[in-house]
Amino acid sequence: MTTTKRSLTALLAALALSGVVFAQTTLSLWYHGAGNEVERAIIVQIIDDFNAAQDDWRVTLEEFPQLAYNPSVVSAALAGNLPDILDVDGPVMPNWAWANYMQPLSLSDGVLDGFLPSVIGEWQGEVYSVGLWDAAIAIYARRSVLEANDIRIPSLDAPWTFEEFDAILETLDATGEFDYAFDVGMAWTGEWYPYAFSPFLQSFGGDLIDRSTFLTAEGVLNGPEAVAFGNWWQSLFTRGLTPGTSQDDADRETGFLDGRYALQWNGNWAAIPALEAFGDDLLFLPAPDFGHGPKIGGASWQFGVSATTQHPEGANAFIEFALQDEYLAAFSDGIGLVPSTVSAAAMTQNYGEGGPLEVFYELSNQQSLIRPPTPAYVGIALTFEKALADIANGADVQDALDAAVDEIERDIANNDGYGF
Amino acid sequence: MSGRMVGARNERYRVAWRYALLIAVALVFVFPVVFMVVSSLKPDLQLLRDTGSLRAFLPVGDISLDNYVAAFKRAPIGRFVYNSVLVTGLTVMFGLFLNSLAGFAFAKLRWRGRAIVLSVVIATLIVPFETIAVPLLMMVNALPWLGPDGLTFGWLNSYRVQIVPFIADALSIFLFVQFFKDLPDEIIEAARIDGASWWQVYLRVIVPLSGPVFATAAILKFLAMYNMYLWPLMVAQGETYRPVMVGLQYFFQLNVAWGEVMAYLSLITIPVLVFYLLLQRAFIESIAASGVKG
Numbered sequence: 039m040t041t042t043k044r045s046l047t048a049l050l051a052a053l054a055l056s057g058v059v060f061a062q063t064t065l066s067l068w069y070h071g072a073g074n075e076v077e078r079a080i081i082v083q084i085i086d087d088f089n090a091a092q093d094d095w096r097v098t099l100e101e102f103p104q105l106a107y108n109p110s111v112v113s114a115a116l117a118g119n120l121p122d123i124l125d126v127d128g129p130v131m132p133n134w135a136w137a138n139y140m141q142p143l144s145l146s147d148g149v150l151d152g153f154l155p156s157v158i159g160e161w162q163g164e165v166y167s168v169g170l171w172d173a174a175i176a177i178y179a180r181r182s183v184l185e186a187n188d189i190r191i192p193s194l195d196a197p198w199t200f201e202e203f204d205a206i207l208e209t210l211d212a213t214g215e216f217d218y219a220f221d222v223g224m225a226w227t228g229e230w231y232p233y234a235f236s237p238f239l240q241s242f243g244g245d246l247i248d249r250s251t252f253l254t255a256e257g258v259l260n261g262p263e264a265v266a267f268g269n270w271w272q273s274l275f276t277r278g279l280t281p282g283t284s285q286d287d288a289d290r291e292t293g294f295l296d297g298r299y300a301l302q303w304n305g306n307w308a309a310i311p312a313l314e315a316f317g318d319d320l321l322f323l324p325a326p327d328f329g330h331g332p333k334i335g336g337a338s339w340q341f342g343v344s345a346t347t348q349h350p351e352g353a354n355a356f357i358e359f360a361l362q363d364e365y366l367a368a369f370s371d372g373i374g375l376v377p378s379t380v381s382a383a384a385m386t387q388n389y390g391e392g393g394p395l396e397v398f399y400e401l402s403n404q405q406s407l408i409r410p411p412t413p414a415y416v417g418i419a420l421t422f423e424k425a426l427a428d429i430a431n432g433a434d435v436q437d438a439l440d441a442a443v444d445e446i447e448r449d450i451a452n453n454d455g456y457g458f
Numbered sequence: 459m460s461g462r463m464v465g466a467r468n469e470r471y472r473v474a475w476r477y478a479l480l481i482a483v484a485l486v487f488v489f490p491v492v493f494m495v496v497s498s499l500k501p502d503l504q505l506l507r508d509t510g511s512l513r514a515f516l517p518v519g520d521i522s523l524d525n526y527v528a529a530f531k532r533a534p535i536g537r538f539v540y541n542s543v544l545v546t547g548l549t550v551m552f553g554l555f556l557n558s559l560a561g562f563a564f565a566k567l568r569w570r571g572r573a574i575v576l577s578v579v580i581a582t583l584i585v586p587f588e589t590i591a592v593p594l595l596m597m598v599n600a601l602p603w604l605g606p607d608g609l610t611f612g613w614l615n616s617y618r619v620q621i622v623p624f625i626a627d628a629l630s631i632f633l634f635v636q637f638f639k640d641l642p643d644e645i646i647e648a649a650r651i652d653g654a655s656w657w658q659v660y661l662r663v664i665v666p667l668s669g670p671v672f673a674t675a676a677i678l679k680f681l682a683m684y685n686m687y688l689w690p691l692m693v694a695q696g697e698t699y700r701p702v703m704v705g706l707q708y709f710f711q712l713n714v715a716w717g718e719v720m721a722y723l724s725l726i727t728i729p730v731l732v733f734y735l736l737l738q739r740a741f742i743e744s745i746a747a748s749g750v751k752g
Contacts, residue, residue: 072697073532073708103707106691113692116592117599117614287714288506296507307712373712 062089062096065352066121068111070339072101076372080365088359095352097123115139122347123356127229128169128337129409129419132161136413136457140166141345144354149361156336156406157378162457167340168357170366171375174398174406175234175334176322178294178302178312184321187213194324194400203326204270207279210300219279221299224430225290231423232409234303235271237325237333240407242267246422247446252412252458255446259422260439267328268435275430283427306398307374313394322397325405336406338375376402413456417449489515494727498525498720505716525717526725529709532718534697535725538705543729545620545701546683550676552625557675558668560626561634562660566646576635582628588688594623595692619693620701624683630675637671638664673740680733702726 067085071077078101085097100121102110108130114120115137126134134140142164150158150168159167184191189206192198198206210219223230236246243263247255258264274280281289281299294302295315304312312320325332341360343353366382369375370389376398377383388395409415425442429435450456492515497505499521508514529535563569564576598613613619641664649659665672687703694700706726709719734741 068695074711075532100696102695103704103710105707105710106704109688109691110695113595114695117595117612119599119612119614119695286509287716288509292503292506295503305712311713 061093063094063349063352065095065097065123065347065349065356066100067097067123067356068100068102068107068114068121069125070102070104070107070127072103074373077369080368080372083368084360084365088356091359092355095349095355097356111139118346120344120346122344122349123341123353124344125339125341126159126167128156128159128167128340129229129232129411129415131159131167131340131342132411133413133416134342135161135166138345140342141347141350142166143168143343143357144350145358149358152379152381153361154336154376154378154402154406156402156408157338157340159337159340159342159411161411167342168361169338169340169378170360171338171369171373171378172336172402172406173338174306174336174376174402175237175303176306176324176398176401177326178304178308179300179321179323180316180319181321182319183210183300191321192323192326194397194404197324197332198326200270200326200328207274207301208277211277211279213300215297216300217293217298218281219300220274221285221290221293221302222274222280223285223290223303224281224283224427225285225287227423227427229419231426232419233335234305235426236409236422237335237405237407238271238328239264239267241325241328241330241333242270243328243330245410246418247410247412247414249410252410252414253450253455255418255443259446260436260443263330264439265435268429268439270328271426272429272432272435276432283430306376306395309388309395309398310374322395322401324397324401332405333407334401334405335409336402337408412458414446414450414453418446421445421449491727494720495724498717498724499523500525500717502715502717505720525715525721528715529718529721529725532715533705533708533722535705535722537697538700538702539726539729541617541699542684542701542703542726545617546680548617549621549624549683550679552621553627553630553679554672554676556625557627557630558634558665558672559660560631561638562664564631564635565638566641566643566659566664567656579628580632583632591688591692594689598623598693614693615696615699617699620686620690620699623689624686627679630679633671633675633678634668637668641667670740670743673737673743677734677737677741681730684730 069081071081081099085099089096108127111120111124111126111134120139124140126140131140135142143166145165145168150165153168154172157169157172158165159169181191183189187206187209189209190198190202207219210216223234226234232246239245239259244261244267245255245258245264248258275282281293289298293299294304295312306322309322325334341357343350343357347353361378363377363379363382363385366377366379367385370377370382370386374388374395376395377386377389380399383389383396383399384391387393389399390396410418412418421442425438428438496515496517497508499517500508501520501522501524504519508519513519560579564572564579598619600611601613603610603613603616603618613622645663645667646659649663654662684701685703686701690699690701690704694704706719706722709715709722
């Protein structure tokens with residue numbers, strides 16, 4: 039009798055539990071980080087916590103390797119098979135919003151207070167995505183090298199000026215101790231070019247597109263400021279200050295660590311190996327001011343809600359849940375990126391006060407400029423990459439930039455202005 | 459006597475030169491594989507530093523299997539290899555059957571419009587897959603399927619979506635047609651006179667005589683399927699169905715783990731080598747006989 043009662047109780051408990059499980063509506067989440075064990079562990083933890091914290095929604099994860107992610111999402115959109123929640127690279131978001139892959143977020147008031155501006159993905163006045171981290175770029179340098187050559191160590195408040203920076207490159211080159219004075223990373227093609235190099239253009243006073251209309255690049259990508267940038271850019275290669283487009287990945291990875299490059303333009307994701315190699319001698323320096331303020335690129339991967347989800351309230355609830363400081367800090371500690379809020383930064387090993395990467399948070403906060411928030415950016419990025427490679431290889435600067443402007447404007451016209 | 463000795467010595471020199479040349483050419487082809495395997499045993503930093511010297515081809519320095527251990531931790535390699543071998547194996551198997559039948563029909567059967575249809579089939583060889591990928595995606599997404607869940611529509615996220623569209627293959631049909639054309643009609647006529655049906659002619663006469671072309675078509679199809687990237691990227695959204703080439707992208711993070719990349723590549727090369735070694739004799743015979751190469 040007792041056994042029967044116990045069995046019945048167990049059965050009822052099991053049914054009740056299964057009832058809870060079945061009451062949860064499943065939401066699919068697509069994420070770009072397959073192959074990154076640490077990142078995966080954190081995202082799985084967030085999902086598990088969310089699923090356990092409420093009874094309405096159950097998020098399931100589908101991971102994609104980063105390089106395969108965008109084509110997979112585009113294919114899924116074509117097939118009408120998008121997930122409920124997806125992550126998106128910040129500069130690509132406007133394109134996906136315009137193409138109706140995504141819908142605006144509907145988060146509680148004040149949830150995004152205190153977030154770095156660069157992690158909030160806005161298009162047409164609405165927030166479509168939000169990032170749990172940002173990335174930042176700095177000039178990697180060694181204190182001992184700078185001091186040995188009487189070079190001033192710049193700060194966020196007093197970055198190198200254009201003339202000062204150019205003279206420093208000449209000085210370092212003249213020592214004969216280095217293969218190159220400044221490695222900008224020409225081996226890293228693709229998104230690296232607009233992400234890392236368009237801030238130089240913007241600091242010169244140019245831009246990738248006229249941000250007042252988002253309909254033309256005339257005058258900003260081929261105007262006098264842009265040409266001045268292009269001439270300086272080309273001179274880096276003609277003067278032998280920078281490795282050219284034939285640089286291979288191995289040199290990019292080891293050149294600075296081996297002491298063959300004096301300075302390196304690199305992201306915070308490469309900071310830990312450099313710190314291990316040089317310890318206290320390593321410096322992360324702000325971008326030079328080429329005349330219109332020092333600039334670095336902003337916006338990394340962000341979460342958004344697909345346009346086709348049947349459960350936007352659940353998708354928004356998950357994103358809001360994921361924005362807790364503890365998760366932002368966990369991502370930062372795990373994969374080394376810049377946390378999205380100052381309160382999360384304080385909880386991290388590297389970005390808190392006195393942390394070895396603290397400077398990157400302020401770089402993001404003070405210098406970052408998001409890439410143009412327009413659906414045309416996807417095409418602009420490819421065009422800009424080609425123009426910079428051509429100029430590096432000796433093309434006429436004005437011709438290369440004019441051709442880039444024509445290409446961008448043709449694309450915008452072919453797409454009826456991309457909604458502007 | 460002396461003349462014969464000089465002649466023999468010259469012959470030895472010629473053979474030695476020939477072998478030296480062949481070895482040099484062979485090394486050019488072998489070096490990338492040696493580099494891949496050797497690099498898979500080195501830590502990333504050493505691997506990158508060694509690329510500038512001959513050390514890149516030598517198992518020297520800090521050698522270990524750590525990259526293999528890390529690669530297995532990073533990605534479900536077994537699952538990816540299983541998926542690729544399954545998809546490739548079934549496509550090759552069904553492809554050999556279907557395409558050889560088509561080749562037989564084009565080469566040996568007499569029917570109206572045969573030449574035109576063959577021209578159209580061969581013309582599809584010049585159409586890049588990228589141009590038909592999107593329409594093909596829309597098509598397979600609307601196809602019905604009767605499975606455990608009853609009648610469903612859409613083939614995405616399955617093995618069949620990676621197999622069925624690639625069974626019929628113009629290159630394979632072309633190879634079979636070319637080979638079958640050279641088989642004497644007399645043996646077919648003799649079989650027909652003896653009462654064999656066309657099916658029996660194909661199965662009992664044609665297939666046993668066509669080992670080399672089957673091997674060639676199998677190897678070329680195997681390589682094409684095993685290396686497929688774009689299509690599975692578009693249709694296999696779940697990890698469960700992902701093949702090796704999409705799996706390779708798991709190793710390209712912000713900081714690329716080059717040692718693990720090499721370990722992964724070494725592992726996924728094994729099925730290709732095994733398959734080639736199994737069929738190499740017939741493959742070489744086919745090339746020697748027809749001059750066709752991939």
